[in-house]
Amino acid sequence: MIILGINAYHANASAAIVVDGRLIAAVEEERLNRVKYAAGFPAQAIQFCLNCAGVKLPEVDHIAVPRDPWARLETKLLYAMRMPHFALERLRVMKRFAGIRQDLATEFVIDPAQIRAQFHRIEHHRAHLASAYFVSPFDGAAVLSADGLGDFASSMCAIGEGPGMRILGEVTFPHSLGMYYTALTQYIGFWKFGDEYKVMGLAAYGEPEYLDEFRRIVRADGPLSFRLGLEYFCHQTQGPDMSWREADRTPVLGKLFSDYLEKRLGPARKPDEPLTQRHRNLAATMQAALEEVLVAYWNDLAVESGMKSLCLAGGVAFNCVANGRIFDLTPFERVYVQPAAGDAGLSVGAAFAVQHEILGRSREFQMDHAYWGPQFSAAEISNVTDSVDSSDGVEITQTGEQQLCRTTARHIAEGKIVGWFQGAAEWGPRALGNRSILADPRRPEMKDVLNRRIKHREVFRPFAPSIIEEAVGDYFEKTHASPFMTFAYPVRPEKRKDIPAPTHVDGTARLQTVSRSANPLYWQLIRAVGDETGVPVVLNTSFNDNEPIVCRPEEALECFRRTHMDVLVLGNFVLERKQSAAPTEESAERFAQRQN
Numbered sequence: 001m002i003i004l005g006i007n008a009y010h011a012n013a014s015a016a017i018v019v020d021g022r023l024i025a026a027v028e029e030e031r032l033n034r035v036k037y038a039a040g041f042p043a044q045a046i047q048f049c050l051n052c053a054g055v056k057l058p059e060v061d062h063i064a065v066p067r068d069p070w071a072r073l074e075t076k077l078l079y080a081m082r083m084p085h086f087a088l089e090r091l092r093v094m095k096r097f098a099g100i101r102q103d104l105a106t107e108f109v110i111d112p113a114q115i116r117a118q119f120h121r122i123e124h125h126r127a128h129l130a131s132a133y134f135v136s137p138f139d140g141a142a143v144l145s146a147d148g149l150g151d152f153a154s155s156m157c158a159i160g161e162g163p164g165m166r167i168l169g170e171v172t173f174p175h176s177l178g179m180y181y182t183a184l185t186q187y188i189g190f191w192k193f194g195d196e197y198k199v200m201g202l203a204a205y206g207e208p209e210y211l212d213e214f215r216r217i218v219r220a221d222g223p224l225s226f227r228l229g230l231e232y233f234c235h236q237t238q239g240p241d242m243s244w245r246e247a248d249r250t251p252v253l254g255k256l257f258s259d260y261l262e263k264r265l266g267p268a269r270k271p272d273e274p275l276t277q278r279h280r281n282l283a284a285t286m287q288a289a290l291e292e293v294l295v296a297y298w299n300d301l302a303v304e305s306g307m308k309s310l311c312l313a314g315g316v317a318f319n320c321v322a323n324g325r326i327f328d329l330t331p332f333e334r335v336y337v338q339p340a341a342g343d344a345g346l347s348v349g350a351a352f353a354v355q356h357e358i359l360g361r362s363r364e365f366q367m368d369h370a371y372w373g374p375q376f377s378a379a380e381i382s383n384v385t386d387s388v389d390s391s392d393g394v395e396i397t398q399t400g401e402q403q404l405c406r407t408t409a410r411h412i413a414e415g416k417i418v419g420w421f422q423g424a425a426e427w428g429p430r431a432l433g434n435r436s437i438l439a440d441p442r443r444p445e446m447k448d449v450l451n452r453r454i455k456h457r458e459v460f461r462p463f464a465p466s467i468i469e470e471a472v473g474d475y476f477e478k479t480h481a482s483p484f485m486t487f488a489y490p491v492r493p494e495k496r497k498d499i500p501a502p503t504h505v506d507g508t509a510r511l512q513t514v515s516r517s518a519n520p521l522y523w524q525l526i527r528a529v530g531d532e533t534g535v536p537v538v539l540n541t542s543f544n545d546n547e548p549i550v551c552r553p554e555e556a557l558e559c560f561r562r563t564h565m566d567v568l569v570l571g572n573f574v575l576e577r578k579q580s581a582a583p584t585e586e587s588a589e590r591f592a593q594r595q596n
């Protein structure tokens, strides 16, 4: 039984393939076409999934898309009548979905009649719920999806029981925690699609000074519900202006906050204006108000479901700061967050919804690691390293696994910045030790060094640590697994001096706990770092420089050449730059431009 899940015509386009109940491959289109958050039709991702399963499109039995034009049709029609612009955009998307068979046939150059798969439309939030629960380790759990908007709802919750889910409630447009967070992110001056996590990082520098006002902007509203103060927003009158540019397939989002919000809170920050303490306090308040609502929602869900396990998906599930509080503030004892909790994960969710909810098959798969993307053979990597010659000023050595970890650990301990490219690419937005840039967490200056030499990003954004799971309790105040970097925990006060580089200003860190079973090589490397330094932790940031995370070895080498990394480890090859990796003036200037 072959099921292909496709998230198409939407930001974070992706594909996933499930064969006989097990996930075989999953990848976001952005990793392959190199357009950040790529929207549109994920032709390359579909091709990759088919290749991994060793099948051709006509052999696929079921094709699942996470969108149901018929869901909440009355509400959609009501708003469409009020907002003609929005209605046109919806019609455009619906037309694209109706033509998916033809698009597939065109992309794969076959007659549409050759596609014998049955097509399924899975409602957006049901696909989110499925993306978390059906791949979780739990036989029963409360399940929550919360995002901006999908099929005219912004959240849905359910009880997952065995191979099925029972929906407990939903919150529909225009009330939305995702819209709330995005609107305030724009108001604080961050307008790019996906900028919300920047403001989450900024929040740690402020105090929630404006909480009284924010409780009018968003508030819990009875069991399993919340409301927005709609006068602070304009998406309900002008439409949630989410579309994508056909030309470069980039998602575009219109202004979401109203003039009234500016009247109450003061003028919005323009993107080029300096960040002041007022903006930091606004960010802190925005995060605090979200957490108040989430904590109420989670507790309602714990009561209604009677469950001790919780599964999360939807963009709000990326709020690792809020997630880190679940264990203290709710009865939930175990939490699973799908690594691609945002809309990319819908392809996995839609496929598993077909497997279990439509076909009624039993569960036999857990997503206990995130390495579902492209991987490259030793020969392919060797071809790439062959392109490096003496004029590059790089020394190349090839070594076995154990020596590779020891050598790399020594480089990290010496303060070098190491590109680490191994195995299959990660599923989801986080680099989890296969496409990572690694550095010594003990050096307080490492954050600035990384920013100046490679990442060129805002100084207030924290870097993250990866730690072997056996040592988590030694360094953090909580020990619940965080294999996909979706929780922030307080670092033990006495250990903050040991890992200052990835410890945020509020004393927390968004950690990745690494188990030997999930990623043996990465675990071995971190342990080797522990042997060198006494601290079994590495600073781990994604292998990229303001682009999608590198996917192919060629892209890793190009990023290494373009930036000021000291060492690149490509499979079993170690490439060490022999010339100074100090930043050029041009690079330093780029860094300075991003500072506020």
Ligand SMILES: [Fe+2]
Binding pocket: 124, 128, 147, 148, 149, 150, 314, 315, 342, 343
């Ligand atoms: Fe979504």
